[in-house]
Amino acid sequence: MFTGRVxxxxxxxxxxxxxxxIPALMVAFWYMATRGGTALLPSPEQVLRVLASPGDxxxxxxxxxWNIFVSLARVVVGxxxxxxxxxxxxxxxxxxxxxRRLLFLITEMARPLSPLALLPFSIIVFRDTTLTKLxxxxxxxxxxxxxxxxxxxxxxxxxWGAVFPIILDTMHGVRGIRKRHLEVAxxxxxxxxFTFLHVMIxxxxxxxxxxxxxxxxxxxxxxxxxxxxxxxxxxxxxLLRYSYQISRYDVMAACVIVIALVxxxxxxxxxxxxxxxxxxxxxxx
Numbered sequence: 001m002f003t004g005r006v007x008x009x010x011x012x013x014x015x016x017x018x019x020x021x022i023p024a025l026m027v028a029f030w031y032m033a034t035r036g037g038t039a040l041l042p043s044p045e046q047v048l049r050v051l052a053s054p055g056d057x058x059x060x061x062x063x064x065x066w067n068i069f070v071s072l073a074r075v076v077v078g079x080x081x082x083x084x085x086x087x088x089x090x091x092x093x094x095x096x097x098x099x100r101r102l103l104f105l106i107t108e109m110a111r112p113l114s115p116l117a118l119l120p121f122s123i124i125v126f127r128d129t130t131l132t133k134l135x136x137x138x139x140x141x142x143x144x145x146x147x148x149x150x151x152x153x154x155x156x157x158x159x160w161g162a163v164f165p166i167i168l169d170t171m172h173g174v175r176g177i178r179k180r181h182l183e184v185a186x187x188x189x190x191x192x193x194f195t196f197l198h199v200m201i202x203x204x205x206x207x208x209x210x211x212x213x214x215x216x217x218x219x220x221x222x223x224x225x226x227x228x229x230x231x232x233x234x235x236x237x238x239l240l241r242y243s244y245q246i247s248r249y250d251v252m253a254a255c256v257i258v259i260a261l262v263x264x265x266x267x268x269x270x271x272x273x274x275x276x277x278x279x280x281x282x283x284x285x
Contacts, residue, residue, distance in 0.1 A: 003121060008263075025040040050254040058251055061242055062144070062234060071227065071235040072150045077150055078158020086163040087208065090170025094204070098173070111164040115157040115222045119229065122153035149234045154226060161222040164265055165214035173207025174200060215281045217268055224259055 027044060034043040049057075054065040061067075093100040093107075131147040132140045140147055177200060228238025236255055243251035 004130065039142040040249070042253055046250040047253045047257065050250050058239065059242065059246055059248065061239060062253065064236075064239070064251075064258065066144075067234055067236045067239045068262070070146065071223055071237065073146055074150060074154050074158065074223050074235065074260075075216075078223070079162050079215055079219050081155060081159040082162025082166055083212065085159070086166030086211070086215075087170055089163075090167040090208075090211070091174055091204075092112050093167065094171040094174025095200070107164065107167060112169075113160070115218075116225055116229075118160060119153070119157055119226060122156045123231065126152040126156060145247070154223070157226060158219050158222055161218040162215035165218065166208075166211040168210030169207045169214070170204065173204030173210075176207065177203040193241075216269075217263075220263060220266055 020159065030041070031044050034041055050064065054068075055063045057063055062070075085157055093103055129152045131150040131152075132138075132145065134152065137147060137148070223235065224237040224240075226232070227235035228241045232238045236258060240255040240259070243249070243255060
């Protein structure tokens with residue numbers, strides 16, 4: 001049972017000193033295993049040199065920094081699409097019984113479909129359409145511009161991965177609003193718009209944030225896996241696969257470390273959002 005008390009910093013122990021012990025031991029073991037120079041794995045010094053020069057071009061496929069930026073940009077666009085679609089649909093399903101009956105079955109049927117399984121379908125439908133083509137920016141077509149790297153097929157599978165947690169958590173948040181809050185607003189003469197802004201949104205916000213948490217994590221996992229598939233030419237997942245193909249194991253290890261660090265940063269942000277959720281619940285009670 002929730003006690004209504006939340007300790008500050010309780011949910012943000014991702015980067016606590018204790019959590020660094022095992023990674024430090026892993027690095028030490030890695031260093032010892034590669035000290036003789038005969039191991040297949042690159043040494044920590046080689047990987048550190050790659051990480052220390054993130055702006056250097058790697059085998060004519062862009063820098064480490066550029067590929068990280070491309071992956072993050074794809075995640076942001078896909079996540080925003082999921083939020084813009086999933087949040088209102090979740091509110092609709094939570095507030096109206098008919099809408100919930102109409103949409104719940106198709107939502108539950110579509111939710112288990114893996115976004116990666118839909119990648120061939122998205123390639124057939126969207127082909128190689130990018131934001132550059134969509135917006136008619138033909139002058140950018142042959143330059144290294146971010147809009148050339150945002151493919152609609154990628155956005156679609158990220159949207160697919162993000163939208164269902166947002167829909168379901170938003171729906172549960174709206175359905176969980178206490179009736180007495182709505183009754184007080186109605187008795188006080190509040191209109192629908194005022195009730196929506198000042199009662200429904202604040203009361204359901206913790207669950208909405210929970211849906212956003214799930215969506216961010218899913219988008220990051222989906223984009224890394226999607227970029228490792230044939231047909232992509234940028235992104236940190238692509239750089240990981242390409243560095244393996246050309247036997248640049250130092251770059252490959254650097255990509256793995258970057259993916260893990262970005263995932264940890266996401267986890268830190270999600271933990272802070274979870275702590276904020278508990279605080280909102282405490283204020284609500």
